[in-house]
Amino acid sequence: MDAGLIPANLYECPVVESRQVGAYRQVSFVAPEIAALAQPGQFMMVRLAGKSLDPLLPRPMGVHDVDSDLVKMIIDPVGKGSVALAGAAVGDRLSVLGPLGCGFDLEGAGPAVLVAGGMGAAPLTMLARALAARGREVACILGFKTRSQAMVSELYRDVHVEVVTEDGSAGRCGLACDLLPGLVEKRRGRELPEIFACGPAEMLAEVARMARKHGARAQVSVAAHMACGIGSCQGCAVSRSGGYVKACTDGPVFDAEDLQWR
Amino acid sequence: MDAGLIPANLYECPVVESRQVGAYRQVSFVAPEIAALAQPGQFMMVRLAGKSLDPLLPRPMGVHDVDSDLVKMIIDPVGKGSVALAGAAVGDRLSVLGPLGCGFDLEGAGPAVLVAGGMGAAPLTMLARALAARGREVACILGFKTRSQAMVSELYRDVHVEVVTEDGSAGRCGLACDLLPGLVEKRRGRELPEIFACGPAEMLAEVARMARKHGARAQVSVAAHMACGIGSCQGCAVSRSGGYVKACTDGPVFDAEDLQWR
Amino acid sequence: MEVSLKTRLGPIELSHPVINASGTFDVLSADLVLEEDLFDRFPFSAYVPKTVTLKPRRGNPPPRLYETAAGLLNSIGLANAGIDAFIREDLPRLAQLPVPVIASVAGESTDEYGACAGLMEGRPEVAAVELNVSCPNLELGGRALGLDPERTHRTVALAREATSKFLIVKLTPNVTDIVEIASAAVDAGADALSLINTVHGMALDRYHLKPVLGHLSGGLSGPAIKPVALRAVFLVSRAFASLPIIGMGGVTDGQDALEFLAAGAAAVAVGTASFRDPLAAAGIANELRKLMQERGIGSVAELSGLAQR
Amino acid sequence: MEVSLKTRLGPIELSHPVINASGTFDVLSADLVLEEDLFDRFPFSAYVPKTVTLKPRRGNPPPRLYETAAGLLNSIGLANAGIDAFIREDLPRLAQLPVPVIASVAGESTDEYGACAGLMEGRPEVAAVELNVSCPNLELGGRALGLDPERTHRTVALAREATSKFLIVKLTPNVTDIVEIASAAVDAGADALSLINTVHGMALDRYHLKPVLGHLSGGLSGPAIKPVALRAVFLVSRAFASLPIIGMGGVTDGQDALEFLAAGAAAVAVGTASFRDPLAAAGIANELRKLMQERGIGSVAELSGLAQR
Numbered sequence A, B: 001m002d003a004g005l006i007p008a009n010l011y012e013c014p015v016v017e018s019r020q021v022g023a024y025r026q027v028s029f030v031a032p033e034i035a036a037l038a039q040p041g042q043f044m045m046v047r048l049a050g051k052s053l054d055p056l057l058p059r060p061m062g063v064h065d066v067d068s069d070l071v072k073m074i075i076d077p078v079g080k081g082s083v084a085l086a087g088a089a090v091g092d093r094l095s096v097l098g099p100l101g102c103g104f105d106l107e108g109a110g111p112a113v114l115v116a117g118g119m120g121a122a123p124l125t126m127l128a129r130a131l132a133a134r135g136r137e138v139a140c141i142l143g144f145k146t147r148s149q150a151m152v153s154e155l156y157r158d159v160h161v162e163v164v165t166e167d168g169s170a171g172r173c174g175l176a177c178d179l180l181p182g183l184v185e186k187r188r189g190r191e192l193p194e195i196f197a198c199g200p201a202e203m204l205a206e207v208a209r210m211a212r213k214h215g216a217r218a219q220v221s222v223a224a225h226m227a228c229g230i231g232s233c234q235g236c237a238v239s240r241s242g243g244y245v246k247a248c249t250d251g252p253v254f255d256a257e258d259l260q261w262r
Numbered sequence C, D: 001m002e003v004s005l006k007t008r009l010g011p012i013e014l015s016h017p018v019i020n021a022s023g024t025f026d027v028l029s030a031d032l033v034l035e036e037d038l039f040d041r042f043p044f045s046a047y048v049p050k051t052v053t054l055k056p057r058r059g060n061p062p063p064r065l066y067e068t069a070a071g072l073l074n075s076i077g078l079a080n081a082g083i084d085a086f087i088r089e090d091l092p093r094l095a096q097l098p099v100p101v102i103a104s105v106a107g108e109s110t111d112e113y114g115a116c117a118g119l120m121e122g123r124p125e126v127a128a129v130e131l132n133v134s135c136p137n138l139e140l141g142g143r144a145l146g147l148d149p150e151r152t153h154r155t156v157a158l159a160r161e162a163t164s165k166f167l168i169v170k171l172t173p174n175v176t177d178i179v180e181i182a183s184a185a186v187d188a189g190a191d192a193l194s195l196i197n198t199v200h201g202m203a204l205d206r207y208h209l210k211p212v213l214g215h216l217s218g219g220l221s222g223p224a225i226k227p228v229a230l231r232a233v234f235l236v237s238r239a240f241a242s243l244p245i246i247g248m249g250g251v252t253d254g255q256d257a258l259e260f261l262a263a264g265a266a267a268v269a270v271g272t273a274s275f276r277d278p279l280a281a282a283g284i285a286n287e288l289r290k291l292m293q294e295r296g297i298g299s300v301a302e303l304s305g306l307a308q309r
């Protein structure tokens, strides 16, 4: 036993900004170490600091963006954990473990197509910027249910995005994947784009199917219920042929062709 | 079923002041109906408004004082429920059911001796004032463990109090009950004082013993774990010969001679 | 969309699915304390008084309550004035309620269950009888009858003989196989089951490190036990598809009610949540209606057992 | 005041009473992720790896986790690479830990328990064997062996024959009478007991109203079950006064540890709380020391069983 034994990557972080972005909540907190290290696609385990047992566990949250000492996340308040985090006020302290997991592999060369569904748009902002910084051509398709969700697309400041909504209330009407074949087809004969995707399971399955069809590589960030985020609990199982892998340490980003899709 | 069915005496009350009084916390909130009705010795079932399940249940809290629309309580932060209430900040909302229970019977005539131990001092302030207003001679003995608790005696503004601490750090050194015989003896041959007490079980038992010995009436406010405060759960049982009574609806104030003392 | 909250327990029609859990709402006391005419505007669709026994019981020594994480431990010990006092003093007043009354009874022996059920037989004020075979501290060695399938069968069979009323049996979750106990109760003639009574538990006083309850151990209720209760409802309702089940254990909001009904209950009971807000049940029923509307579920019949399908 | 946190499980000396609960802390993975040299500074006084079985197991389909009120439901399903891989790949690295290693094993049949225990026999890196007879989804019909006293006895007896190591048996609380099961385990040669494994429970997806876990139901852990766990420790330790017990179920802070020890445990295990903070155990041990100091309790031996006296 050691007196002050806390993992060097577990931080207590004061919230410095919380604002509504359409249907979502953007919360910014001070976490210089995470800001310095976080790679696109990595995540953190986040809860309100303190002894309250409701909610009990941290929730995995993607790193949406970093800005000098600040880390930003975008929260979709759908359940107990996300509602609690979305309610964090300026001055509240968060307990944050991170950055965690394997982010996107940026080493490829050709053009990149980013496809996001709903909240999946949050972690791709950093990715878009990182890819552009590497001189790669970047196209983004962001799909949402409706206009209030689509407002998150404004956070893609320097990157051009194509917005799609299911009810047509913003951008084109349809699903994000509807635009994918066009973007891939457009480049028939040229270098195939690499696809990067984050969103609901059905969307990722569709992305994987299209990538296979076109022979393009697709990296997907998968969602899973997580308790520990560090490979301890085996709770975040994701199907791969022959067994399961852990979303938290083997992912959350996987090569689409490595996973098993229904 | 009825749409907006909420008991007329359940209120959501904004906290307007929270301040430290030595070891205790004084929290004031807006509750005009309770302020208008509350009698000395009555209590309320109080929790932080909202859906958090930690703590799960309200806690019984004595009415310490009322001031036009405001109700004040004094909290000794000893466990989960009291710590949460003591942490209520200005602007937070409390869910308050009350006033509840039977307060002190003020109908007697002669002199009154009030004896409090620790937190028991909180609910007796209103009593002291009410008795004085009825023209009764009032003497107060307030016993505490130590000086930081004894600071609550400052809240007995217009009433003279005798402070006793176990460690002698404020007032006399000893227990509240040590002074009781003197006060009663002093009036040998004259009208016997009526005793009013609130404090830990051992203190109340001692008060009951002394009252019996001197033939004085003693009204005591007892503590019990409560879940409902309205007679529903049978959780707040207090021993009376032949069975139990409910502290919440039959009390919390009882004639000492009606209870069973070990 | 029009949503009907109507539901039924056998022949008993309920205007909505939210009733109270026995021992957690005393309408006669609450009506005096709450400034609300409960007899005019009653939040529950049926009323279950606290369990009564043949002879009066003082109940267990205090403390009888202790809050745990998202839960409440109690060891009331079936304190009650006895079934005669209940019939004489309470029933006439309860008959004025605008909803059916379900009398909850228990015995200190198998025979007493039969006797209690029999005493309800001639009472038109009583719509149904709930047999509480799940309270500890009764019978020999403090073991509830409902911990054992044979004793459950015997007890229910005796009560079944003694009354033609709709017979509900309330089970304890503190068993290895609740479906086995449920089966014994159904075989012996139970018309419906209440699931669940409290979960065995204990707490220590944080200062003195001795059991905090006067009775040493007690029963755990509240949101903490909701997963245990949902599982019991799901398993028993899967095993006995057409059996009416009253689901309870941690029901605190409309979402909880929705889930218990989906798991297979025909009605839900609210216990511990009434201590947070004595008329919580009214809000729960309203929230339930809204959630059913949002999901396009038109009736309780459509909802009940959805999780099984 | 000087306080000694030393405690022992039979021949195994522990520097303090806080160990980890099987399946909730993977030191080999955590050591890679946490920026802290866990092999130098290890928060637990003994290390219990996740339960391993004779053959590899994929585990249950996801979702495997769901948070409930003050609790966590899991249905991992003993996902593990098998005992051979454990011996070959993990044990050599675990031998580097500064604390004793307690291997947790389970079988898909009674015989496999014996075989697994036997495979640990020649391993000096293994200080003790914990038999997990309490995981559902093993053997016929998905019933844990530990639900039945005879099968518990048979299983423990086979393992006892197969190993001379200190033998800990981990029991499930999902039984009518845990003292009866404990008694079977002790009769069959258990040197110590771990109490408790998770409590059976279920949750529904709030939107689709279907069971949220891929395996339908799962095991509940965390603060919600602490009263259930404390009661089990109290009752079993009262029945078997000198038996070492490892208490677990919701231990989240030093006060919880204090209470489990007072109830009769010789050590406590931290599970779900490690998901709030992976090195929570270190803080828990520190808080425990402070609380013992405040109360003038000089040693774990003095504390253990205080609630019984």
Ligand SMILES: Cc1cc2nc3c(=O)[nH]c(=O)nc-3n(C[C@H](O)[C@H](O)[C@H](O)COP(=O)(O)OP(=O)(O)OC[C@H]3O[C@@H](n4cnc5c(N)ncnc54)[C@H](O)[C@@H]3O)c2cc1C
Residues within 6 Å of the ligand: A043, A059, A060, A061, A062, A063, A073, A074, A075, A076, A077, A078, A079, A080, A081, A082, A083, A119, A122, A123, A222, A223, A224, A225, A226, A247, A252, D067, D205, D206, D207, D212
């Ligand atoms: C690597 C990773 C990164 C993530 N990044 C983010 C992020 O940046 N922002 C963010 O908001 N969330 C993110 N999540 C999801 C987040 O961690 C939570 O799972 C999510 O907020 C729901 O948790 P909760 O506690 O609010 O809901 P809970 O109370 O835990 O309930 C969640 C459950 O409700 C159901 N549910 C909830 N919402 C819906 C819905 N809309 N449709 C259908 N079912 C639903 C699901 O079955 C789920 O099991 C991420 C998850 C992972 C694994």
Ligand SMILES: Cc1cc2nc3c(=O)[nH]c(=O)nc-3n(C[C@H](O)[C@H](O)[C@H](O)COP(=O)(O)OP(=O)(O)OC[C@H]3O[C@@H](n4cnc5c(N)ncnc54)[C@H](O)[C@@H]3O)c2cc1C
Residues within 6 Å of the ligand: B043, B059, B060, B061, B062, B063, B073, B074, B075, B076, B077, B078, B079, B080, B081, B082, B083, B119, B122, B123, B222, B223, B224, B225, B226, B247, B252, C067, C205, C206, C207, C212
């Ligand atoms: C009618 C009535 C009026 C009350 N008025 C007030 C009031 O005005 N102000 C106020 O602060 N409280 C008041 N109380 C007490 C209050 O309701 C709570 O019981 C108290 O705050 C402890 O609850 P908790 O949730 O903080 O502790 P819990 O977490 O519920 O733990 C309480 C338990 O801890 C133990 N415990 C706690 N503190 C101590 C201690 N110092 N010594 C020994 N054991 C202890 C007890 O065994 C008790 O069971 C009143 C109680 C009643 C019945």
Ligand SMILES: Cc1cc2nc3c(=O)[nH]c(=O)nc-3n(C[C@H](O)[C@H](O)[C@H](O)COP(=O)(O)O)c2cc1C
Residues within 6 Å of the ligand: B233, B234, B235, C021, C022, C023, C024, C050, C051, C072, C074, C076, C078, C104, C132, C170, C196, C197, C198, C220, C221, C222, C223, C225, C248, C249, C250, C251, C269, C270, C271, C272, C273
């Ligand atoms: C204080 C208290 C008293 C109870 N008394 C009874 C009783 O007399 N008879 C009975 O069948 N159940 C009794 N119960 C159990 C409840 O009816 C219910 O089954 C249990 O509390 C679970 O529901 P809940 O989580 O909503 O409280 C009691 C529960 C509590 C908390």
Ligand SMILES: Cc1cc2nc3c(=O)[nH]c(=O)nc-3n(C[C@H](O)[C@H](O)[C@H](O)COP(=O)(O)O)c2cc1C
Residues within 6 Å of the ligand: A233, A234, A235, D021, D022, D023, D024, D050, D051, D072, D074, D076, D078, D104, D132, D170, D196, D197, D198, D220, D221, D222, D223, D225, D248, D249, D250, D251, D269, D270, D271, D272, D273
């Ligand atoms: C995700 C998870 C995985 C678990 N895996 C195992 C296991 O492999 N073997 C075992 O004996 N217990 C296992 N358990 C049970 C714990 O060891 C422990 O008994 C239980 O969680 C109660 O402790 P807690 O409330 O501190 O979590 C697991 C529990 C959880 C939450």
Ligand code: FES
Residues within 6 Å of the ligand: A225, A226, A227, A228, A229, A230, A231, A232, A233, A234, A235, A236, A246, A247, A248, A249
């Ligand atoms: S979240 Fe625990 S192993 Fe991945």
Ligand code: FES
Residues within 6 Å of the ligand: B225, B226, B227, B228, B229, B230, B231, B232, B233, B234, B235, B236, B246, B247, B248, B249
């Ligand atoms: S607190 Fe419930 S009856 Fe008194």
